[in-house]
Amino acid sequence: xxxxxxxxxxxLGLRTSFIExxxxxxxxxxWFEFAPENWIRKGGYLKECFEKVRENFPVACHxxxxxxxxxxxxxxxxxxxxxxxxxxxxxxxxxxxISFSSVEGKNLYDLFPVPFTVKMADFISDKVCYVQDYLxxxxxxxxxxxxxxxxxxxxxxxxxxRILEKSGAKLLLDVNNVxxxxxxxxxxxxxxxxxxxxxxxxxxxxxxxxxLSENLIIDTHGERVxxxxxxxxxxxxxxxGKKPVLLERDNNIPxxxxxxxxxxxxxxxxxxxxxx
Amino acid sequence: MYxxxxxxxxxxxxxxxxxxxxxxxxxxxxxxxxxxDTCSKAFPIAKSLLKEKWNKLIEDFIxxxxxxxxxxxxxxxxxxxxxxRKKVAEKxxxxxxYDLLRYEWVEIELFNRDxxxxxxxFGWNKKTFLSHTASLEKFEYPVHRIxxxxxxxxxxxxxxxxxxxxxxxxxxxxxxxQITEFLYDILKRLENKTMIEVVEEVSESYNxxxxxxxxxxxxxxxxxxxxxxxx
Numbered sequence: 086x087x088x089x090x091x092x093x094x095x096x097l098g099l100r101t102s103f104i105e106x107x108x109x110x111x112x113x114x115x116w117f118e119f120a121p122e123n124w125i126r127k128g129g130y131l132k133e134c135f136e137k138v139r140e141n142f143p144v145a146c147h148x149x150x151x152x153x154x155x156x157x158x159x160x161x162x163x164x165x166x167x168x169x170x171x172x173x174x175x176x177x178x179x180x181x182x183i184s185f186s187s188v189e190g191k192n193l194y195d196l197f198p199v200p201f202t203v204k205m206a207d208f209i210s211d212k213v214c215y216v217q218d219y220l221x222x223x224x225x226x227x228x229x230x231x232x233x234x235x236x237x238x239x240x241x242x243x244x245x246x247r248i249l250e251k252s253g254a255k256l257l258l259d260v261n262n263v264x265x266x267x268x269x270x271x272x273x274x275x276x277x278x279x280x281x282x283x284x285x286x287x288x289x290x291x292x293x294x295x296x297l298s299e300n301l302i303i304d305t306h307g308e309r310v311x312x313x314x315x316x317x318x319x320x321x322x323x324x325x326g327k328k329p330v331l332l333e334r335d336n337n338i339p340x341x342x343x344x345x346x347x348x349x350x351x352x353x354x355x356x357x358x359x360x361x
Numbered sequence: 362m363y364x365x366x367x368x369x370x371x372x373x374x375x376x377x378x379x380x381x382x383x384x385x386x387x388x389x390x391x392x393x394x395x396x397x398d399t400c401s402k403a404f405p406i407a408k409s410l411l412k413e414k415w416n417k418l419i420e421d422f423i424x425x426x427x428x429x430x431x432x433x434x435x436x437x438x439x440x441x442x443x444x445x446r447k448k449v450a451e452k453x454x455x456x457x458x459y460d461l462l463r464y465e466w467v468e469i470e471l472f473n474r475d476x477x478x479x480x481x482x483f484g485w486n487k488k489t490f491l492s493h494t495a496s497l498e499k500f501e502y503p504v505h506r507i508x509x510x511x512x513x514x515x516x517x518x519x520x521x522x523x524x525x526x527x528x529x530x531x532x533x534x535x536x537x538x539q540i541t542e543f544l545y546d547i548l549k550r551l552e553n554k555t556m557i558e559v560v561e562e563v564s565e566s567y568n569x570x571x572x573x574x575x576x577x578x579x580x581x582x583x584x585x586x587x588x589x590x591x592x
Contacts, residue, residue, distance in 0.1 A: 122431060125432065126432060127434075128473060128474045129528070130472070156368070156369035163431045187428075189373075191427060191428045195392055195395060200368040200372065204363070204368060232387045235372070236371045
């Protein structure tokens with residue numbers, strides 16, 4: 086796949102809490118991923134640090150505010166700012182979420198599940214095509230974690246599969262989200278992953294979660310990755326073959342040195358499947 | 362083709378409940394935490410002053426705010442307007458609240474702006490501008506000294522405070538100069554005029570003998586150029 090010429094191996098989500106320390110350690114992530122929303126309309130010292138990372142590492146952008154599943158047209162002002170940003174920093178890889186976060190122009194800054202129906206899949210697919218044409222980039226879409234099914238005619242994996250087929254977009258397979266949803270909604274996470282072929286999956290996310298009860302896990306990105314999720318990652322890599330994998334940590338971020346230890350574990354797993 | 366989908370109504374209903382419904386939803390908690398976290402980080406002192414009222418204000422903010430920006434980090438600016446509309450300072454007797462919020466937000470804004478490139482030499486006959494990494498502010502309370510003053514002192518020191526808040530090119534820290542109203546007026550009028558034109562104009566309106574202050578002024582302006590406040 087074309088994006089494997091840009092990102093390979095194991096990446097790390099870029100956060101301001103450690104952005105100044107990246108060059109201080111011998112262990113360097115193979116690539117970084119960041120949200121464009123955290124850098125657009127910003128300058129200053131941290132932006133200089135960001136630019137240094139951009140100059141020295143392969144990168145991918147992972148958006149938060151596109152709200153592709155909103156029941157209304159896309160925010161064109163935002164899309165323009167996004168395109169300018171991607172073009173300016175020569176970033177080719179851009180992923181987003183199959184979700185919505187705004188209605189009638191009001192944003193709530195979280196990723197909400199859309200109704201899993203054929204019509205909704207087609208509506209989103211049309212929007213994805215528009216975004217791809219506008220940005221002149223192939224869109225990569227992530228399966229989100231969700232705590233409520235707001236309406237359903239299709240299973241989530243069938244719903245996503247239809248969007249990928251109709252729009253030609255690729256999947257960002259978030260293995261932690263698959264695990265979280267499998268517990269919260271009672272399905273087999275291995276079957277879910279088997280739904281997707283290697284050609285459909287661009288890259289993989291992995292993160293930690295918090296278990297509140299037997300049937301409720303919250304996708305916090307604030308803990309270490311659990312062994313269950315590592316097991317699912319190994320299964321995904323076996324099923325899909327070599328894929329770039331990204332470790333996300335958004336909350337409760339440990340000192341960078343400690344985070345690198347977890348990163349190294351992810352990289353070892355990724356490398357062991359690259360050799361197969 | 363997609364204009365009257367039942368799915369849209371379901372989404373709108375779900376969204377409405379997040380904003381103003383009574384039904385518990387884990388998503389309501391997540392939305393609350395996101396907005397609370399963003400505003401708390403921007404305004405830690407205001408949060409500690411408002412104590413138990415803070416959570417209710419965040420809930421109301423989510424309900425009534427427009428949230429047009431796709432950038433979460435810009436939300437604290439909208440929170441200031443919201444608190445003003447709700448007359449929170451008046452209601453809870455925190456007279457200096459709006460000044461404090463403004464000061465904290467200006468710090469965030471300036472920190473996130475690029476410093477001007479190159480250096481600028483001071484010249485009386487040059488057109489001089491205020492850099493976008495500096496902000497001229499007028500406050501009723503000395504909120505810039507909130508670290509050294511008790512809240513009671515702050516309240517008692519109501520007056521007029523003129524500040525240049527700026528990002529230092531040395532260490533990127535946001536800092537300030539407290540200045541006189543006279544200097545504030547000079548810097549406020551810097552727009553497509555040479556420094557000497559502005560200074561003469563303002564000196565006249567203040568009945569100040571320019572010759573007596575010209576050396577001090579020049580030294581001050583040289584400092585401002587070094588700090589990239591004037592460009």
